Amino acid sequence: MTLSMRVLGGWLIGAILLIGCNADDDHRPVSGNEVVKFNSWLSEVSSVSRASDIEDSMTKEEWKAGDYIGVYMKENGKSLSDNVIIGNVDNNKYMSTKDGKNSIFIAASEKDEIYYPYNSPTVSFVAYYPYKNTLTTDYLYPIDISNQKEDLTNVDLLYATFENKSSEGMNIPLTFHHQLTKLVLNLQPNLAEDKNAYFEGIKVRANGFYTKANFSLVNKLISDLEKIDTIPVKTSSDGKRVEVILIPQTAGPDAYIEFDLFGDIVKWHISANKVFEAGKQYEYTLYLGKPWIEVDEEKISSWGDEISVPVNWNDPTHFPINLVKILGGDHLVGSPKNTIEAAANEYPQHKVSVGTFWISPYEITIGQYVKFLNDQPGREIAEELQPHKTMINYEGGVWHVVDSSRNNYPVTNVTWYGARAFAQWLGGDLPSEAEWETACRAGNYDLFSFSGLDNNNESIYYARFVNCRDEASSNGEDDVLLVNALSPNKNGLFNMHGNASEWCRDAAVRNANGSPAPYDYKFSGEGDLYVIRGGSYKTPLNECRSASRTCLSPEKTDNDIGFRVVFPISNVPNLDFGKIERVLSLN
Known part of the structure; x- marks a missing residue:
């Protein structure tokens, strides 16, 4: 039966929404098909020194993209232990996707993904920061505050729980609380004039405090305090603010803070039996003279507000x-x-293992490609990276879109090299053939990703989903359309059928007819040709099918060849999410 006969006959198979997967019951029993994500909050910056002009806090007051937390899922209402862990969610690693007091955390790898259980109406979560992969079997987190000279965020300890979570909806806020103690010192120099001028050179050390202990993820108790040692302390760049993280403890008779300015040393002795409580901030203003120190005031407060805002995922x-x-x-x-x-090159149909990846929902636009060109060192772009000058030109030392009304049209006339350079600039790559076809099909193994939506009136869907030569009269001019002009497939991807053909990263060899050789043809090496998929506004409808494939020389350009970008899960820890969001947002 021909394609036209299928359209008239009205029998096409329905599509599957592929936004999650049912994992093996033995390892990840699931309810529905959505992977758990966490919306996690930290407090506002809890202290800005009145003495220092430097406003940034040195402790963990904001998330950074790439921060990792550990997560446990357990039976609701029961203490954390081996026999209440659900779905093997035992210290799964989740990663922050952006900077700020609020961030969204996603699984750091496919094996870390969390799904709801079928057989439990509610579950609970326990989480902590920073992530460690060497926790003991009795859920003790090792605390070590001995080195605070560089990055205090690695010394800090944050803890969060979420109780009584059902599988209805994906609202999983986690509010993290500081479990250690923060000591803030606002320093006012009262030294000789020549010393005051060089105050940024001050060195600070905390002495007589416990530096190691264990924190229980079961009940938040701190135990096994040991090793009283000297702690080198970080100061602000002007030397006027000091932040120290302490293990909650009662100060002993030999606890003091030492200030060293080019060999001139003064000490502030902490009152014996002074209690430093967990989650509290102790702030002091100190006037430093020689050999004395005057303590002007003490302020004790909670270390950060408790904020929790649910998100509808x-x-x-x-x-x-x-x-x-x-x-x-x-x-x-x-x-x-x-x-x-x-075509012969679409055989044999075969099963491939595809890793989890993210893909841009639209073809890369002219405006987005200009951002890439303008970010290249010296703006001297190799000829193979430049799109056709009718779309983009170079003037006054800057690349421009020739017609600003076409900012959100797909960039075409780009070589395979130029397309891949853009993808790698964002931290991704061009899709493999398997990734491209998997994303395009959205679980539908018929001719198109939209096949079977309405067997009684299916002809209307070609104009909604396809921009090709056969359908040009239904979609406007014989040209590429805006990247979001037509309807997306079930995965939320636009223009997978037509508009602009899309480069893939796979090399190929041609058969006698000039198309890629069949899948079972074996060859080694990089190859001289690269695959393009999806068809374009210049190709017939048949070449816009999900399985259709062809190949071209990587230097080839044409006004109907573009691309989109994928981000394999293995790349996620190194991605600049802020950059991706800025570049891929449509103007």
Whole structure:
């Protein structure tokens, strides 16, 4: 049966929404198909020194992209232990996706993903920061505050729980609380004039405090205090603010803070039996003279406010970046045997293992490509990276979109090299053929990702989903359309059928007819040709099918060849999410 006969006959298979996956019951029993994400809050910056002009806090008051937390999922209402862990969610590693007091955390790898259980109406979560992969079997977190000279955020300890969570909805806020003690010293120099001028050179050390202990993730108790030692302390760049993290403890008779300015040393002796409580901040203003120190005031407060705001995870506006997640697994690629519309190079249909990845929902636009060109060192761009000058030109030392009204049209006339350079600049890559087809199909193994939406009136869907030569009269001019002009597939991806053909990263060899060789043809080496998928506004409808494939020389450009970008899960820890969001947002 021909493609046109199928359209008239009205029998197409329905699509599957592929935004999650059902993992093996033995390891990840799930309810529904959405992976757990966490919306996590830290407090406002808890102290700004009145003495220092430097306002940034040195302790953990904001999340950074790439911060890692450890997460446990357990039976609701029961203390954390081996026999209440659910779904093997035992110290799973989740990663912050952006900077700020509020961040969204996603699984750091596929094996860390968390799903709800089928057989439990509610569950509880326990989480902590910073992540360690060597926790003891009795859930003791090792505390070590002995080195605070460089980065205090690695010394800090944060803890969060969330109780009585059902599988209905994806609102999982985690509010993290500081479990250690923060000591803030606002320093006012009262030294000789020549010493005051060089106050930024001051060195500070805390002496007589316990530097090691264990924190229980079960009940938050701190035990096994040991090793009283000297702690080198970080100061602000002007030397006028000191922040020290302490293990909660009662100060002994030999606890003091030492200030060393080019060999002139003064000491502030902490009152014996002074109690430093967990989650509290102790702030003092000190006037430093020689050999005396005057303590002007003491302020004790909670170390940060407790803030928790739930997020509706079904609302895509809360996702930090404009990407679509495709869950890994085994997927079919190619056309089934005896598919009338298929070319020989689509056989044999075969199963491939695809890792989890994120993909841009739109073809890369002209405006986005200009941002890439303008970020290159010296703005001297190799000829192979430059799109056709009718879209982009170089004037006054800056790359411009020739017609600003076409900012959000797909960039075309880009070589394979130029497309891949853009993708790698963002921290991603061009999709493999398997990734591209998996994302395009959205679980639908018929001719198109939208096949079967309405068997009684299917012809209307070609104009909604496809921009090709056969449908040009339904979609406007014989040209590429805006990247979001047509309807997306079930994965939320636009223009997977037509508009602009898209480069893939796979090398290929040609058969006698000039198209890629069949999948079972074996060759080694990089190859001289690269695959393009999806068809374009210049190709017939048949070449816009999910399985259709062709190949070109990597130097080839044309006004109907573009690309999109993928981010494999292995790349996630090194991604600049802020940059991705800025670049991939449509103007």
